[in-house]
Amino acid sequence: MSIAGPASEISRIENVPLRVSVAEIIRKAIVNGTMRPGTPIVEMALAEQLNVSRAPVREAIQILEADGLIESVPYKGKRVKPLTVKEVEELYSLREQFEAFAIRRIVERKADVSVLRIHSDNMFDAAERGDFLSLMQADEEFHRDLIRLADHALMLSMWDNLYLRIRQIMALRNSANRDLRQVAANHPPILDAIEHGDMIRAISLISDHTRSAAQIRPEELGIEP
Numbered sequence: 001m002s003i004a005g006p007a008s009e010i011s012r013i014e015n016v017p018l019r020v021s022v023a024e025i026i027r028k029a030i031v032n033g034t035m036r037p038g039t040p041i042v043e044m045a046l047a048e049q050l051n052v053s054r055a056p057v058r059e060a061i062q063i064l065e066a067d068g069l070i071e072s073v074p075y076k077g078k079r080v081k082p083l084t085v086k087e088v089e090e091l092y093s094l095r096e097q098f099e100a101f102a103i104r105r106i107v108e109r110k111a112d113v114s115v116l117r118i119h120s121d122n123m124f125d126a127a128e129r130g131d132f133l134s135l136m137q138a139d140e141e142f143h144r145d146l147i148r149l150a151d152h153a154l155m156l157s158m159w160d161n162l163y164l165r166i167r168q169i170m171a172l173r174n175s176a177n178r179d180l181r182q183v184a185a186n187h188p189p190i191l192d193a194i195e196h197g198d199m200i201r202a203i204s205l206i207s208d209h210t211r212s213a214a215q216i217r218p219e220e221l222g223i224e225p
Contacts (some may be wrong), residue, residue, distance in 0.1 A: 027067065031164055091165055092169070098159060099206045111151070126184070
């Protein structure tokens with residue numbers, strides 16, 4: 001029996017090494033805030049939880065150390081790398097500049113931002129369901145597409161290099177805000193201003209949105225002073 005359609009439409013089966021799969025599972029737990037900064041990394045416990053041997057877990061941890069998400073502590077073992085107030089301030093101040101610059105280019109180029117509306121709607125849907133992880137995914141996609149729509153390849157590359165820590169901080173910040181609907185509600189005014197070509201208001205709103213992270217106490221984010 002033949003398979004209908006061109007072969008190019010058939011997805012390939014990827015042979016992903018186990019260490020890579022394990023690293024991705026742990027990476028998601030860290031950047032989604034499930035494994036908070038400072039959480040001890042215990043190979044045996046992770047191996048049992050993931051139903052794998054310790055070898056791929058050990059290799060996965062090495063990958064995540066290279067990502068800067070896990071660190072070794074002398075005489076104590078490994079842990080999810082803590083954040084500091086300075087790191088958060090630096091990342092968010094840089095993020096603010098990126099997103100303000102992106103808005104300028106989007107408004108000037110009159111770019112189609114309909115995809116941002118989809119992400120915004122998805123945030124509200126997730127908030128209504130109380131689905132924190134789906135809200136985080138839509139939030140992340142909103143901000144990455146905001147950068148992408150600026151049509152600036154170098155800035156997008158820099159954003160992707162910072163992505164893991166930015167997403168981690170976003171997750172910790174949003175988890176501290178118990179009202180998921182308020183998290184979702186931060187985005188439509190920004191989008192409305194962009195769609196109306198009101199660059200000054202859009203930049204002001206995105207700056208306020210980014211700076212609001214500083215209003216949350218470090219202990220709520222699980223970061224070190």
